[in-house]
Amino acid sequence: MLKSTNKNKTFLEIEKKISWLSNYIIHYANNIRHKEDDLKVGGHQASSASVVSILVVLYFKIINKYDRIAIKPHASPVFHAIQYLLNNQNIKNLKNFRKLDGAQAYPSKTKDFCDVDFSTGSVGLGGAMTIFSSFTQDFLKENQLLKTGTNKMISIFGDAELDEGNVYEALLEGAKHNLKNCWWIIDYNRQSLDGIVYEKLFEKIINLFELMDWNVEILKYGSKLQKLKHSNSGKKILKWIDDCPNDLFSALTYQGGKDWRNTLLEEFKEDKKTIKLIQSFNNEELNELMTNLAGHDIESLENSFSKYFNSDKPTCFICYTVKGFGLPLAGHKDNHSGIMNNQQFSEYKSLMNIREGKEWDKTEGLEINIDEFNSIIESNPLYKNNREFSDSIEINSFDEISFINNISTQEAFGKIMNEIGKVNNSFTKRIVTTSPDVTVSTSLGGWVNKKNIFSTHRKKDIFGEKKVFSAQKWKYLPHGQHIELGIAENNLFLLLASLGISDKLFGTRLLPIGTIYDTFIGRGLDALNYATYIDARFILVGTPSGVTLSHEGGAHQSIITPNIGISQPNLTYYEPSFADELNFLFFWALKHIQQKDGTSIYFRLSTKKLIQPNRTLSKKDQKEIINGCYWFKRPKTKQSIILICTGVIIGEVEKMRKEIIDEEIDLGILIATSPDKLYADWMNSKKDNSYCHIEETLKSINRNSLIITIIDAHSSSLSWIGSVLGHKVYPMGINKFGQSGDLNEIYRYTNIDFKSIIDRIAKSIANN
Numbered sequence: 001m002l003k004s005t006n007k008n009k010t011f012l013e014i015e016k017k018i019s020w021l022s023n024y025i026i027h028y029a030n031n032i033r034h035k036e037d038d039l040k041v042g043g044h045q046a047s048s049a050s051v052v053s054i055l056v057v058l059y060f061k062i063i064n065k066y067d068r069i070a071i072k073p074h075a076s077p078v079f080h081a082i083q084y085l086l087n088n089q090n091i092k093n094l095k096n097f098r099k100l101d102g103a104q105a106y107p108s109k110t111k112d113f114c115d116v117d118f119s120t121g122s123v124g125l126g127g128a129m130t131i132f133s134s135f136t137q138d139f140l141k142e143n144q145l146l147k148t149g150t151n152k153m154i155s156i157f158g159d160a161e162l163d164e165g166n167v168y169e170a171l172l173e174g175a176k177h178n179l180k181n182c183w184w185i186i187d188y189n190r191q192s193l194d195g196i197v198y199e200k201l202f203e204k205i206i207n208l209f210e211l212m213d214w215n216v217e218i219l220k221y222g223s224k225l226q227k228l229k230h231s232n233s234g235k236k237i238l239k240w241i242d243d244c245p246n247d248l249f250s251a252l253t254y255q256g257g258k259d260w261r262n263t264l265l266e267e268f269k270e271d272k273k274t275i276k277l278i279q280s281f282n283n284e285e286l287n288e289l290m291t292n293l294a295g296h297d298i299e300s301l302e303n304s305f306s307k308y309f310n311s312d313k314p315t316c317f318i319c320y321t322v323k324g325f326g327l328p329l330a331g332h333k334d335n336h337s338g339i340m341n342n343q344q345f346s347e348y349k350s351l352m353n354i355r356e357g358k359e360w361d362k363t364e365g366l367e368i369n370i371d372e373f374n375s376i377i378e379s380n381p382l383y384k385n386n387r388e389f390s391d392s393i394e395i396n397s398f399d400e401i402s403f404i405n406n407i408s409t410q411e412a413f414g415k416i417m418n419e420i421g422k423v424n425n426s427f428t429k430r431i432v433t434t435s436p437d438v439t440v441s442t443s444l445g446g447w448v449n450k451k452n453i454f455s456t457h458r459k460k461d462i463f464g465e466k467k468v469f470s471a472q473k474w475k476y477l478p479h480g481q482h483i484e485l486g487i488a489e490n491n492l493f494l495l496l497a498s499l500g501i502s503d504k505l506f507g508t509r510l511l512p513i514g515t516i517y518d519t520f521i522g523r524g525l526d527a528l529n530y531a532t533y534i535d536a537r538f539i540l541v542g543t544p545s546g547v548t549l550s551h552e553g554g555a556h557q558s559i560i561t562p563n564i565g566i567s568q569p570n571l572t573y574y575e576p577s578f579a580d581e582l583n584f585l586f587f588w589a590l591k592h593i594q595q596k597d598g599t600s601i602y603f604r605l606s607t608k609k610l611i612q613p614n615r616t617l618s619k620k621d622q623k624e625i626i627n628g629c630y631w632f633k634r635p636k637t638k639q640s641i642i643l644i645c646t647g648v649i650i651g652e653v654e655k656m657r658k659e660i661i662d663e664e665i666d667l668g669i670l671i672a673t674s675p676d677k678l679y680a681d682w683m684n685s686k687k688d689n690s691y692c693h694i695e696e697t698l699k700s701i702n703r704n705s706l707i708i709t710i711i712d713a714h715s716s717s718l719s720w721i722g723s724v725l726g727h728k729v730y731p732m733g734i735n736k737f738g739q740s741g742d743l744n745e746i747y748r749y750t751n752i753d754f755k756s757i758i759d760r761i762a763k764s765i766a767n768n
Helices: 009-032 045-049 052-062 073-085 091-095 125-142 159-163 165-176 201-211 223-230 232-243 246-255 257-267 272-279 283-290 298-308 342-351 370-378 409-421 445-451 489-500 502-506 518-533 561-567 579-592 619-627 647-659 675-688 693-698 743-749 754-767
Strands: 068-070 153-158 182-188 215-219 315-320 431-436 482-485 511-516 539-542 571-574 600-604 629-633 641-646 667-672 706-711 728-732
Touching: 009 045, 009 052, 009 073, 009 091, 009 298, 009 342, 009 370, 045 073, 052 073, 052 153, 052 182, 052 298, 068 125, 073 091, 073 153, 125 153, 125 165, 125 182, 125 489, 125 502, 125 518, 153 159, 159 182, 165 201, 165 489, 182 201, 201 215, 201 315, 215 298, 223 232, 223 283, 232 257, 232 272, 246 257, 246 283, 257 272, 257 283, 298 315, 409 445, 409 579, 431 445, 431 489, 445 482, 482 489, 489 502, 489 511, 489 518, 511 518, 518 539, 518 561, 518 600, 539 579, 561 571, 561 600, 561 675, 571 579, 571 675, 579 600, 579 619, 619 629, 619 675, 629 693, 641 647, 641 754, 647 667, 647 706, 647 754, 675 693, 706 754, 728 754, 743 754
Parallel strands: 068 153, 153 182, 182 315, 215 315, 431 482, 431 511, 511 539, 539 600, 571 600, 641 667, 641 706, 706 728
Antiparallel strands: 629 667
C-alpha cells in the first residue's frame, strides 16, 4: 500500500484496513479454517488488491445512500471487508467465506447476509445491469414513481470482462436510449485469468465509449509518477512506461526494484541525466515509483470521480492498476487464482502491524486516532445500512374479457394486453412491457398503441403526420410503458432483471412483462439465469413455441424450452391450452410475482388456433390449473389409457378422438398446464412423504394402465410422470430439429400429429 502522508492519512489507513481484511478472509478460508477435504477453497487476493483503493474512495468519499454499485466478481472479499467495517457484515459470515451460508464467493443479492446492490459472478452481466437499472430509474422518474431520487448506477469492471459479448450489446442499447447516470470503472490491470490482456486495449476502449457518447476519463499516473513530468528525464521515463508491453510491465512489477533498475539502466544507458534520476531512488523507492498508478492513488481517484458526479452523462473511468498491488503476488501472470503461502502471509501480517489473535479487530494496526476513524465510519451513509422497501400492487382481474371461438393462446395474450391497455389506474400504471424487436409478432402491438413507447425524449410519428396508414400508431413519450429493444436476448433478460427488482433498488414495484420468440430464450439463457438468481420478478412470454412457426424452419422452432422452464429455479413455467386458462393464469401471475414466496412466471404460448371449450372455470378448475393439471376427459374405469398433453397439442388429441370410437378404448385426457409445477411439487412431496397434485390425480388409475405423454417440445418434458406411481409411460414429442413446411406437414414430420398419436396408442396396446 502507499505510505501514509498527513493528507488523506485517515483514508489511507482505511485502505490499509480493507486490504488486510480482504486478504485475511481468503487466507483464513484456505489455511486456518478446518476443511473436510484437500480442495482449495480459493479466492482472488490479486484481483481484490487491484481495486481496494477504487472501492475505498467510492464507499467512503463519493457515493450517496441510494447510489448502486456492481462489484467485479473477483473482488468479493473487498466488498465484504467494507461491509464489515460499516456494520453490515459479521465475523461469522467472513469466517465462513465460500462456505454454506457464509459470505459468498461472488457478491449475491439473494445469498449474502449484507445488502448487495447487484449480484455478479457471470462476468459482464453485473456491469451491464447498471445500464438497464439506469433505464429503470429513468422510467420511474418520468412516470413520477421514483422514491429514492436520481442516483448513480456504478460498475467496477475487470478489464478482461470486456471480452464478454453481452457488454457491447448493452452498450449499444444504452446509446439508443439516451443512457444517464451510469458509470463504468475499469480496473485496467492488464491481466486476465490465463495471462496478459491484449496490448493497447485502452485505445480501443476509448474509441468505443466515445463513439457511444460517453465521457472517458483516463487515470494512469499516481502522484509520484506525475512529478516526473517536471523534468525532461522524468518525461522520458513516463514515455517508456507508455510504450512498455503489458507482459514486461507485469514481470518487472513482480520482480521488484532491482530488476526495474537493471531494465531502466539498460534502456537509458546513453542518457546520463535519466540514469542520474533513476539512481536517486533506492530499489524499494524505485519499485514504489514505477507501480504508482492512479488506480491506487486516493487523491487522483477522488478528484476524477468528483469531477463527473454532478453530470448525468455516462462516464467510463479507465483506472490503471497493478493486479496484486501491495502483495508478493503483484504482477505475476499466474496470480489470478494464486494465494499467498503461509510465509508470505506472515510477512504481510507483520507489515500490516496485526497482532496474533487480533486479526478480525476493526481498528487493529491503525496508525490514526480511533475516534476519528469511528466518526468517519459511523457517518457513512451506508453505515448499518437500511435500504429496505415494501411495495405491493392490488391486481384487478378483467373477468369480462371475451375471446372468439377459434383463437390461439398468443392471440388471447394480445387480447388481454389490449384490454388492460384501455384502462388507466394505479395497477395498469405499474405494467411495463419490453421485447427484443418482436413486439408486433408477439401480439403486443395493441397494448403499445394505447400505452406508447418509453423514451426520455419525445419523437414525432412521421407516418402519422404524413397520414400514411399503419396499424402501429406508436408514439415515443416519457410516460410510455413499453421499452423497445434491439435484437439482443441478453438485453431483454437483463432489463427484465432490472425492472423486476425495481422495488429493491428504487422503492417502487413494477409489473414487467417481456415477450420473445420461444426458441430464442436459449440465446439469452445466461442472462435469464442471472435474472432468476437475483430473484427478479417478471412475466416472460415465449411465443410462438414448438413447431407452430412451421414455415420459418427449424431455427425458429423451440424444442428444449419446457425443460429450461422445469429446471430453472425461481421461474415457474406454464403452457396453457386454451384462452380461459391463460386469462385466469395471467392475472394470477401478476399477484404471484409479488408474493414473498413467489417466482417469476414463464408462459409458453402458440400461434396455432384451437376451438375453445364452452365452459366457465370453477374455483376447483382454477386451483387445479395453478397446481399443474386437470382432467379434460375423465377415464370411465381404472383400467384405461391416459393421454397427458400440454399446450396446443390438445388440438391433435381432439382430432384423434374423432378418428376412434370411445367405446373401443377407455381414454382419459389429462391436460398438464405446468409440467414444471407438477415436477417441483412431486419432488418437494418426497421430503415429508405427503401427496402431491399429480399423485392425487393419478392414484385412482390402475398401475397397469398405460400413460402416453405428448407435448410440442422434447418428449422428456413429461416422460418423468411414469416415476410418480410406477405407470408405464410412452413419451411423445419433438426429438429432432424441424424444417420449413405447412404446420400439418411438420406435425407429421416430427411425429406429433393425431395419426402418430393413434399409432402410438395401437403399439402401446400391442406391447402391453
